[in-house]
Structures are given as C-alpha cells and as structure tokens.
Amino acid sequence: MCSSVAVSKDDLTRASIIDAAQKLFRQFGLAKTTMEDIARSIGKGKSSLYYYYSTKEDIFVAVVEREKDLIFKEIQGVIASQKTAESKLRVMAHSKYKSMLKRMDMYNIAQIELPDHLCVFKAIGKRYDEIEIELVKNIISYGIEKGEFKSLSKSNLTLVSTVFTNSLKGLQFALTFGEYAGNAHSLIDATIDVLVHGIKK
Amino acid sequence: MCSSVAVSKDDLTRASIIDAAQKLFRQFGLAKTTMEDIARSIGKGKSSLYYYYSTKEDIFVAVVEREKDLIFKEIQGVIASQKTAESKLRVMAHSKYKSMLKRMDMYNIAQIELPDHLCVFKAIGKRYDEIEIELVKNIISYGIEKGEFKSLSKSNLTLVSTVFTNSLKGLQFALTFGEYAGNAHSLIDATIDVLVHGIKK
Numbered sequence: 001m002c003s004s005v006a007v008s009k010d011d012l013t014r015a016s017i018i019d020a021a022q023k024l025f026r027q028f029g030l031a032k033t034t035m036e037d038i039a040r041s042i043g044k045g046k047s048s049l050y051y052y053y054s055t056k057e058d059i060f061v062a063v064v065e066r067e068k069d070l071i072f073k074e075i076q077g078v079i080a081s082q083k084t085a086e087s088k089l090r091v092m093a094h095s096k097y098k099s100m101l102k103r104m105d106m107y108n109i110a111q112i113e114l115p116d117h118l119c120v121f122k123a124i125g126k127r128y129d130e131i132e133i134e135l136v137k138n139i140i141s142y143g144i145e146k147g148e149f150k151s152l153s154k155s156n157l158t159l160v161s162t163v164f165t166n167s168l169k170g171l172q173f174a175l176t177f178g179e180y181a182g183n184a185h186s187l188i189d190a191t192i193d194v195l196v197h198g199i200k201k
Numbered sequence: 202m203c204s205s206v207a208v209s210k211d212d213l214t215r216a217s218i219i220d221a222a223q224k225l226f227r228q229f230g231l232a233k234t235t236m237e238d239i240a241r242s243i244g245k246g247k248s249s250l251y252y253y254y255s256t257k258e259d260i261f262v263a264v265v266e267r268e269k270d271l272i273f274k275e276i277q278g279v280i281a282s283q284k285t286a287e288s289k290l291r292v293m294a295h296s297k298y299k300s301m302l303k304r305m306d307m308y309n310i311a312q313i314e315l316p317d318h319l320c321v322f323k324a325i326g327k328r329y330d331e332i333e334i335e336l337v338k339n340i341i342s343y344g345i346e347k348g349e350f351k352s353l354s355k356s357n358l359t360l361v362s363t364v365f366t367n368s369l370k371g372l373q374f375a376l377t378f379g380e381y382a383g384n385a386h387s388l389i390d391a392t393i394d395v396l397v398h399g400i401k402k
Contacts, residue, residue, distance in 0.1 A: 159387070159388070162381075162388060163395045165371075166368065166372045166375040166388075167364075167367065167371050167395075168371065169371040170370040170372065170374065171364075171367045171368070171371065174367040187364070190360045190361070190364050191364045191367065191368070194368075194399050197399030198394070198398030198399060
C-alpha cells in the first residue's frame with residue numbers, strides 16, 4: 001500500500017518534470033535548456049531532479065515517448081470510431097498526419113539537436129514500429145473476420161501488415177520533408193486505396 | 202573551344218578531389234578529415250582546393266551526389282534488362298536495397314555527422330525523390346502501353362507513382378533501421394506484390 005503510494009508520488013513528480021521540460025524544450029530548444037532551468041521551473045533543486053533523470057537527454061526522450069503515447073491513444077480512439085477496416089486504416093493514416101503536424105516543433109528539435117542520441121531514437125522508433133505493425137495487423141484481422149478482406153495465412157498477415165506500416169511510414173516521411181503539404185490528404189487516400197486494393201474481397 | 206577544354210580540366214580536378222575525399226571520409230569520417238588532408242592527398246595546396254569547394258561539407262555533398270548518381274545509373278541498367286513493368290519495379294527495389302547495403306558506411310557518416318547540414322541533405326533528397334518518381338512513372342507508363350497495367354489518367358499516374366515511390370522509401374527505411382535484414386528480399390517482393398496488385402490488368 002505504502003509502496004504503491006510512493007510510486008504514485010514519483011510518477012506525479014516525473015509527470016511534472018516532463019510537463020515543465022516540454023514547455024522549455026519547445027520554447028528554447030534542447031541545447032539551451034539546462035537541468036537547472038527544468039528544476040527551477042518546478043520549484044525544486046537540481047539534485048532532486050537527478051533522482052529522477054540523469055541527463056536532460058533522458059528527460060527529452062521521456063517527453064518524446066509521452067508525445068508518441070498520446071498520438072497512439074488519439075489514433076486508437078479515432079480507429080475505434082470507424083466501422084469498416086478500410087476506413088479504420090484510412091482514419092489512422094489521416095490522424096497520424098494531423099498529430100504529426102500539430103507536434104512538428106518537437107520533431108524538429110529531435111532531428112536537429114539529437115544526432116548523438118540517434119541510437120536512443122532508433123530504440124524508441126523500433127518500439128513504436130512494433131506497436132504500429134500490431135495495430136495494422138489488428139485492423140486487417142478485423143477486416144478478415146468481418147468478411148471485408150480476403151483471408152490471409154498467419155505469415156502473410158504479418159508480411160502485409162509490415163508492408164502497410166512501411167508504406168505509411170514512407171508516406172509520413174514524404175509529407176514531412178516533401179512538397180506535398182498542399183494535397184497531403186488526397187495522397188493519404190491514394191496510398192490507402194493502393195494498399196487496400198489487393199486484400200479486398 | 203578553349204572554354205570547353207577549361208571546363209573539362211576543372212571537371213577532372215573536381216573528380217580527383219571527390220575521389221580523394223571519398224576515401225578519406227570513408228576511412229576517417231567527416232569530422233576528422235580536413236581540407237588540408239584532402240588537398241595533400243591529391244598533391245595540391247589548400248588554397249587551390251578552395252578554388253573548387255568552399256568547405257569540406259560541400260565536398261561531402263558532392264561525394265554523396267556522385268554516389269547517388271552511380272546508384273541511379275546501376276538501377277537504370279538493371280531496369281533496362283527486364284521485359285515486364287512489374288519485374289522492372291521489382292528489380293528496381295531489390296537493386297536499390299543492394300546498392301544501399303554496399304554504400305552503408307557513407308550513409309552512416311551522413312546521419313551521424315551532418316545534422317547541421319540537414320537542409321543540404323533535404324535538398325539532395327528532394328532532387329532524387331523527383332528523379333525516382335519520374336523513374337517509377339516511366340515504368341508504369343511502359344506497363345500501361347504494353348497492356349500489362351490498367352490505363353490511368355494523367356493525374357492518377359502521378360498519384361500512383363508517388364504512392365509507389367513513398368512506399369518503397371518507407372521500405373528502404375525499415376530495411377535500414379529495422380530488424381528485417383534477415384528476410385529483406387521477401388519483404389521487398391511482398392511490397393511490390395501489394396503495390397502492383399491494384400494496377401494490374
């Protein structure tokens with residue numbers, strides 16, 4: 001009982017650190033924000049901050065992870081609101097793009113300021129890749145179960161889900177760094193059209 | 202006449218600078234290679250190097266551009282060797298992956314050492330995105346002409362080519378940073394299967 005209360009207090013402190021750090025990172029960037037700044041903004045000493053995180057990069061990773069978790073929760077909500085598997089895939093892609101646009105400033109920091117921490121980002125990326133492939137697999141399985149998609153063997157289901165996920169990642173990449181901002185939504189729709197075509201009944 | 206000879210001599214010098222720099226970058230990385238090192242390795246003074254390139258980053262970009270041009274030439278040769286549009290697309294994807302593996306060391310340098318030059322890389326990337334979309338468009342047009350693919354309106358041809366290109370980019374990304382090295386080629390085949398399915402006659 002005591003230990004669960006203690007954990008919860010730690011969690012609250014962690015949340016307030018991440019809140020404060022997120023604001024500072026957004027406002028001043030990673031390079032210009034110090035552990036001192038973060039500690040000061042939550043009215044604590046630097047040493048008590050080190051109890052929770054050893055470096056500001058660790059805090060930054062925690063900020064990014066929370067952002068990504070929020071994006072996934074939003075996306076899951078949007079997916080649940082749709083009846084067909086195809087429209088679940090479609091809103092997933094649109095919703096991911098919208099979340100990404102909203103959070104673009106954070107992603108820019110990550111790209112420009114964290115080259116030395118590329119391995120950490122790859123690890124976060126890998127975790128989310130797996131979550132995303134799982135999400136797509138669930139939607140496709142749902143579509144198969146509902147008779148909307150053709151039946152697929154277990155290994156083909158994994159393969160197709162991976163192809164979908166990779167293609168959607170390539171799309172996000174193009175939408176972020178490419179020149180498609182003007183017709184992003186029709187490109188998203190076209191991508192889903194192409195991907196879904198082969199598995200439709 | 203004179204000016205064309207002069208240009209050609211300049212081109213030769215540029216090529217020898219790029220050759221030398223490429224070896225040094227591969228061996229020591231970008232950070233540890235200086236303009237001095239590059240000049241010395243071609244038996245010239247630093248000042249004559251500055252006549253051609255203002256910074257080592259400019260030279261690095263020239264190295265990367267030449268690499269990418271070589272990759273494209275290889276890919277074009279491989280595409281020309283195939284008879285059907287589907288197999289052209291398939292060998293294009295496989296060949297790109299193989300070239301990328303071969304040149305991985307160069308790409309690693311780019312990622313780790315050139316964060317400050319991200320905009321330069323985005324510009325190079327954008328140029329090659331356009332070349333790649335054009336390449337895919339040509340293959341699909343060839344497939345339509347030969348009666349292998351369904352006919353597409355001009356705007357749908359562009360859209361589908363963009364979807365294909367983005368999906369293949371997402372695939373390359375997954376193959377580079379993901380955990381698919383073991384079954385890369387079946388994932389490439391599956392991606393082409395999914396992409397081609399919808400436009401086949």
